[in-house]
Amino acid sequence: MMELSTVREFLRRYDGPPCTLMEICGSHTAAIARLGLPSLLSPSIRLLSGPGCPVCVTPSAYIDRLCKLACTPGVCVVTFGDMLRVPGSEGNLQQSRAKGGQVRMVYAPFDLLSMAREEPDTQFIFAAVGFETTTPAYALLLQALLDEKINNVKLLTALKTMPPVVDRLLGQGANIDGFLAPGHVCSVAGWDIFRPLAEKYQVPFAVAGFKGPELLVALYALVKSLGQGKVMNLYPAAVEESASPQTRALIDRFFEPCEAVWRGLGPVPGSGRRLRAEFARFDAGSDQCREDRAANPGCCCGAVLTGKMRPVDCPLYGKACTPLDPKGACMVSEEGSCHQYWINQRE
Numbered sequence: 001m002m003e004l005s006t007v008r009e010f011l012r013r014y015d016g017p018p019c020t021l022m023e024i025c026g027s028h029t030a031a032i033a034r035l036g037l038p039s040l041l042s043p044s045i046r047l048l049s050g051p052g053c054p055v056c057v058t059p060s061a062y063i064d065r066l067c068k069l070a071c072t073p074g075v076c077v078v079t080f081g082d083m084l085r086v087p088g089s090e091g092n093l094q095q096s097r098a099k100g101g102q103v104r105m106v107y108a109p110f111d112l113l114s115m116a117r118e119e120p121d122t123q124f125i126f127a128a129v130g131f132e133t134t135t136p137a138y139a140l141l142l143q144a145l146l147d148e149k150i151n152n153v154k155l156l157t158a159l160k161t162m163p164p165v166v167d168r169l170l171g172q173g174a175n176i177d178g179f180l181a182p183g184h185v186c187s188v189a190g191w192d193i194f195r196p197l198a199e200k201y202q203v204p205f206a207v208a209g210f211k212g213p214e215l216l217v218a219l220y221a222l223v224k225s226l227g228q229g230k231v232m233n234l235y236p237a238a239v240e241e242s243a244s245p246q247t248r249a250l251i252d253r254f255f256e257p258c259e260a261v262w263r264g265l266g267p268v269p270g271s272g273r274r275l276r277a278e279f280a281r282f283d284a285g286s287d288q289c290r291e292d293r294a295a296n297p298g299c300c301c302g303a304v305l306t307g308k309m310r311p312v313d314c315p316l317y318g319k320a321c322t323p324l325d326p327k328g329a330c331m332v333s334e335e336g337s338c339h340q341y342w343i344n345q346r347e
Contacts, residue, residue: 004213007220014042014223020175021045021222022307024162025182026053026335027210033340035212037219045223048307049337051165051262052182054130054158055082056305056329056336059261059292062129062158063088065285069125069156070101076119078112079127081105082333085326089293109141116150125284128155131182132189135159135273136247139254142282154284157274160260163193164271170201174307178222180215181207183235190242191233202229209235254279261290263329264302301328304337311338312347 023029029049032038038047051057063086070077070093077093084094084105097103102122106112109126116124128138138155145153162185170176181194186207194205204225208218218234225232233239251273260272267290275283298316303309311317311330321327323339330338340346 004216007216008040011041011045011216011220011223014044016044016223017226018044018046019177019223019226020048020307021178021180021219022048022050022176023180023182024050024052024166025180025184026056026333027184028052028180028182028208028215029337030335030340031210031212031215033344033346035215036344037212037215038346040216041219045219048176048310049304049340050169050179050307051265051305052162053330053333053335053337054134054160055086055333056301057160057262057264058083058086058129058158058329059263059289060087060089061261061291061293062156062289063092064090065156065289066093066125066127067091067096067101069284070096070103071099074121075123075125076102076104076115077125077127078104078106078115080107080129082335083127083129085332086329087327087332109137110144112141112153113144113148113150116153117148120152122152124153126153126155128157128159131160131162131185132193133182133184133187135251135255136188139250142254142279143250145282154282155275155286156284156289157286158260158289159255159273160262160271161257161273163197164268165262165265166194166197167200168265168268168271169306170197170203176203176307177226178204178206180218180222181205181231183207183209183238186233186235186239188243188247191231191239192241194231198229198231200229202227204228205231207231207233207235207239209238261292262305263292264305266292299328301330301338304330311341314338318342
């Protein structure tokens with residue numbers, strides 16, 4: 001295996017054709033900013049953050065729907081903590097709770113089961129947001145609801161898959177020369193989900209872990225593979241070529257592909273997962289969440305998510321928009337690029 005010192009020296013001294021590499025994983029965005037990796041790279045290597053944070057790409061209409069449900073008598077919205085302050089077109093869940101709406105935070109979907117058992121007269125709505133990584137957990141939750149005959153839980157889904165949105169970016173001419181492929185997504189879906197895109201656009205993908213050395217080795221592999229349509233699995237401890245048949249069967253039992261709306265990108269065909277018709281009774285109106293209207297027209301989350309703009313170039317960044325008073329989803333989530341730029345003073 002190549003010495004890390006050699007990898008670092010290559011990346012620092014690289015003077016080949018300028019290249020732009022994009023990570024499409026919120027955890028990679030956070031790690032890159034926290035570890036200061038851009039400062040270790042040659043000026044000819046540019047890093048961009050892509051649509052890798054599931055909270056950040058959730059459209060405003062989804063938040064609006066959650067807020068409306070939270071303020072409905074007899075209904076309680078249950079969500080992860082980073083969803084509480086994501087802005088919709090007229091407010092967020094935290095503000096809805098302050099107005100008397102019922103909103104509870106959990107750390108895992110299965111935390112919902114005890115609530116549902118203890119309060120059978122309350123209709124619980126779970127904010128089911130995520131990529132390939134979390135979709136199996138929602139399928140297991142649905143299986144538990146069926147097994148225990150729990151009837152007071154529904155999901156509002158905003159589930160997305162990564163390859164179609166990468167296809168959209170490249171198909172619209174995004175100047176991306178290589179991708180850091182998301183380790184968490186690939187650990188569930190397999191690294192081969194990116195092979196068709198690599199071959200179609202002759203762009204390399206490197207599946208990476210989350211430690212500094214792992215990320216540096218992945219960046220090195222991408223730079224050395226510019227112009228080659230291949231996928232390199234540099235996270236073999238957690239990632240295999242394909243998803244397990246059991247995982248695929250579990251997801252396919254409850255969910256089917258659909259068009260999904262991404263904040264900043266609009267509708268992307270085949271990029272979502274919705275409940276199959278036979279499980280429609282568990283759906284809380286997910287089809288009503290297809291608009292994306294920014295509460296602040298000056299917010300540039302869409303441009304940031306697609307790599308067209310760095311967070312620091314947004315006119316609201318650090319002025320009207322900070323982690324204490326976020327105007328866009330990218331500043332709310334701890335995996336959002338604007339949030340990470342701010343707390344790590346990245347330029």
